[in-house]
Amino acid sequence: PARCPGQGRAHRRAFPFVRDAVMPLVEEGESCGDKENKMQEAIRRHYEQVLEEAAALRDRLAPDVPLLCMGHLFTAGGQTVDGDGVRDLYVGSLAHVPASIFPPCIDYLALGHLHVPQRVGGMEHMRYSGSPLPMGFGEASQPKSVCLVDFTGRSARVELLPVPEFQKLERVSGSMCEILGRLATLRDSDSSAWLEVVYTGDDLEGSLRQQVETAVAGSGLRVLKIRNARLLDSQPSLDDTGRNLEELSETEVFSRCLAARKIEGAQADLLMRLYGEILTAMHETDSNAE
Structure with a gap:
């Protein structure tokens, strides 16, 4: 919210994320750098044109009234956190525009898209207020706030107002022992947190979900997501010699999957045997069916 004591007025201009209609067409033979420069220049011109028209109108009618700009984009250097759900608005990094695209006639810039409260380009009057509620477990420990902007004439003073935490979120990660230990601590403290459990241990845990559900049974804890990072860290590269899947035997495919996930030694031997x-059982069934 913005307050303008004594006048209660402000000029406002709101921008959605910039659509294709104001974007330059990609031309054959352009490099990624060329495309990025054209994209940023088009966004800069769009903001400049609209805001300079607004500033000219303001200067004619009420020169002491502040000009507020609201936009939705990803600025270069913007801070994000893992798992916050933030996505690029455009392909690759083309949406990461520099703070210099915003014309100096702006008295306060309020941007949306990034969930972490932060200044834009280090400027006090250019900010992402951030999401008022956590949008994912990556934001579980992130303080949330809203910006209260007070104007004296066209000079802005920003105060951050903390948002109360209505529902505790927590990401519990580590080995099986570490996960169960943390769940026990939360349970003993009568916590009613919503949880994401991420297993990062070295051993294979085929009963991960069962162990977690048993650990929280009868408590106020609620497990919303369970991830086994041991199985998701990497995707197997089937063959470095260029052979496709049809040229590999079933055993070779499985062996390469184990190697890609760094499963070695006794564990690998046991899994290969199983x-x-x-x-063998599948082939015998197929033979009997024939």
Whole structure:
């Protein structure tokens, strides 16, 4: 919110994220740098044209009234956190425009898109207020606030007002022992947090979900998401020699999956043996069906 004591008025201009209609067409043979420069220049011209028209109108009618600009884009250097759900508005980094695109006639700039409260280009009067509520478990420990902007004439003073935490979120990660220990601590404290559980241990845990659900049963804890990073860290590269999937045997494919996920030694031997038993059973079933 913005307050203008003694006058209660302000000129406002609101921009949605910039659509294709104001974007330059991509031309054949352009480099990524060329495309990025054209994109940023088009966004700069768009903001400049609209805001300079607004400033000219303001200067004619009420020169002491502040000009507020609201936009939706991703500025260069903007801070994000893992798992906050923020996505690029455009392909690659083309949406990461520099703070210099905003004309100096702006008395206060309020941007949306990034969830972390922050200044734009280090400027006090150019800010992302951030999301008032956590949008993902990556924001679980992030303080939330809203910006209260007081104007004296056209000079802005910003105060951050904290937003109360209505529902506790927590990301619990680590080995199985670490996860169960943290869940026990939360349970003993009568916590009613919503949880994301991320297993990052070295051992394979086939009963991860069962162990987590047993640990929180009968408590106020609510597990919303369980991730096994041990299985998701990497995707297997099937063959470095260029062979496609059809040229690999079933055993070779499974062996490469184990190697890609760094499963070695006794664990790999056990899994290969069990996998072989499954293949044998499947082949026997197919033979009997014929």
